[in-house]
Amino acid sequence: MPHLASDMTCTGCSACANICPHSAIEMASDREGFLMPNINPDLCVECKLCEKACPIVNSKDLKNPEPKDAIAFWDNESRTKSSSGGAFSAIARWILDKGGVVFGASWTNGFECNHKGCDSEDKLGDLRGSKYLQSDIKKTYIEARDALKDGKYVLFTGTPCQIAGLKSFLLKPYEKLVTVDIVCHGVPSNSLFYNYIEKLESENENYSGISGFEFRNLRGWGIAPTAKISDGRKLTLTGISNLYMKAFEKSAIFRNSCYDCHFNGLQRVGDITIADFWGLGQQGKPFHHDVTKGVSLVLVNTERGREIMRGMKDCLYEERSLKEAIKLNHNLVRSSIRPANREEIIRAFNDSKMSLAEINNKFDIVGLGFKSKIRDMLITTGLFWHVKSVINKIRSL
Numbered sequence: 001m002p003h004l005a006s007d008m009t010c011t012g013c014s015a016c017a018n019i020c021p022h023s024a025i026e027m028a029s030d031r032e033g034f035l036m037p038n039i040n041p042d043l044c045v046e047c048k049l050c051e052k053a054c055p056i057v058n059s060k061d062l063k064n065p066e067p068k069d070a071i072a073f074w075d076n077e078s079r080t081k082s083s084s085g086g087a088f089s090a091i092a093r094w095i096l097d098k099g100g101v102v103f104g105a106s107w108t109n110g111f112e113c114n115h116k117g118c119d120s121e122d123k124l125g126d127l128r129g130s131k132y133l134q135s136d137i138k139k140t141y142i143e144a145r146d147a148l149k150d151g152k153y154v155l156f157t158g159t160p161c162q163i164a165g166l167k168s169f170l171l172k173p174y175e176k177l178v179t180v181d182i183v184c185h186g187v188p189s190n191s192l193f194y195n196y197i198e199k200l201e202s203e204n205e206n207y208s209g210i211s212g213f214e215f216r217n218l219r220g221w222g223i224a225p226t227a228k229i230s231d232g233r234k235l236t237l238t239g240i241s242n243l244y245m246k247a248f249e250k251s252a253i254f255r256n257s258c259y260d261c262h263f264n265g266l267q268r269v270g271d272i273t274i275a276d277f278w279g280l281g282q283q284g285k286p287f288h289h290d291v292t293k294g295v296s297l298v299l300v301n302t303e304r305g306r307e308i309m310r311g312m313k314d315c316l317y318e319e320r321s322l323k324e325a326i327k328l329n330h331n332l333v334r335s336s337i338r339p340a341n342r343e344e345i346i347r348a349f350n351d352s353k354m355s356l357a358e359i360n361n362k363f364d365i366v367g368l369g370f371k372s373k374i375r376d377m378l379i380t381t382g383l384f385w386h387v388k389s390v391i392n393k394i395r396s397l
């Protein structure tokens with residue numbers, strides 16, 4: 001039988017399942033809810049193509065040289081529709097204008113996060129917005145390869161391990177492939193998120209009938225998760241209702257491989273890297289523009305990436321230092337730290353008998369003190385980034 005990455009190191013990128021010519025590998029949830037490859041011995045012919053495609057087992061050189069500097073970027077058209085400064089949409093438009101296909105993470109049935117392709121601007125909205133859980137790649141590596149073989153431009157966006165998976169799956173470079181990796185804090189599983197939604201609905205009748213979810217309220221850097229209710233209401237989640245996002249921020253519910261990520265660091269796997277430029281103006285050089293609607297951090301890692309970014313119009317584009325990029329974005333260079341009680345916390349989220357309040361009482365995730373209450377109040381009133389940018393300005397004086 002082939003030897004794939006261990007349970008601790010497998011990223012769930014699905015390169016093995018996509019490459020198997022005999023459909024002998026299925027991605028299935030493990031007991032924590034994370035997708036792992038399952039090899040069917042009756043179908044496996046031991047060709048070992050899956051081993052060749054696994055970016056962990058077969059650690060080929062998938063990384064690019066370090067970029068020289070960082071770019072503060074926003075796209076005028078999509079900034080307020082995006083999680084950050086809209087860098088993703090600007091790059092996607094470059095591809096779509098050339099008749100290409102864009103792949104990224106989208107919602108299916110409200111709460112399931114899957115990768116999918118889109119070939120027109122009106123469908124781009126499905127891919128916009130950060131979904132803070134692991135997107136299931138499904139068979140999109142195969143779809144991307146088919147589009148490349150048809151001579152189309154392809155933009156593939158995802159976490160660094162997903163971009164490594166794609167590059168490893170393709171086995172050779174393609175001239176019209178553009179890859180964008182996002183700086184990644186870590187990923188919880190689809191099923192843990194689903195269990196959280198079930199708890200929210202059953203414990204508070206205000207939330208019954210949740211039909212969709214936004215992790216960030218799509219006003220630039222808005223960070224308040226919002227539940228969409230089937231009667232049209234949109235409820236901002238704070239306090240215990242926001243337990244999932246708080247556990248995410250504390251790195252408590254991630255996939256095992258995220259705590260020792262092979263793909264962070266300044267040598268990136270994507271042609272372009274995008275993130276939130278949180279540390280702007282915090283390394284001596286002031287930033288003179290309004291940050292409250294979100295600013296993307298863009299790292300240009302290859303010549304292909306440079307060609308695309310050079311062609312950007314109707315945007316803000318300012319060269320900044322790498323030091324500034326790293327200042328408040330630790331996941332650019334290192335993995336999140338694994339808390340000692342991670343397994344227990346994941347078990348509690350997945351346990352249908354434990355309420356959100358009980359989980360919080362046991363693990364003290366939300367923090368219900370004065371500071372948390374003020375933060376929640378600033379978030380719900382939309383003042384959070386205004387106050388933060390004033391504080392940052394005072395700090396940088």
Ligand SMILES: Cc1cc2nc3c(=O)[nH]c(=O)nc-3n(C[C@H](O)[C@H](O)[C@H](O)COP(=O)(O)OP(=O)(O)OC[C@H]3O[C@@H](n4cnc5c(N)ncnc54)[C@H](O)[C@@H]3O)c2cc1C
Pocket residue numbers: 081082083084085086087088089103104105106113127128129130131132133134135157158159182183184185186187274275276277296329331
């Ligand atoms: C799990 C996760 C962790 C992150 N951690 C950090 C971090 O530590 N620091 C930081 O600066 N930024 C982080 N980000 C990235 C940040 O939230 C923004 O997504 C990024 O800056 C892009 O913003 P935008 O305005 O260009 O794009 P948007 O228009 O908001 O588009 C979002 C882009 O991200 C992709 N995407 C969304 N959800 C997922 C997902 N679940 N899996 C794979 N791809 C996805 C979409 O395909 C699209 O390309 C994280 C994102 C995710 C999904």
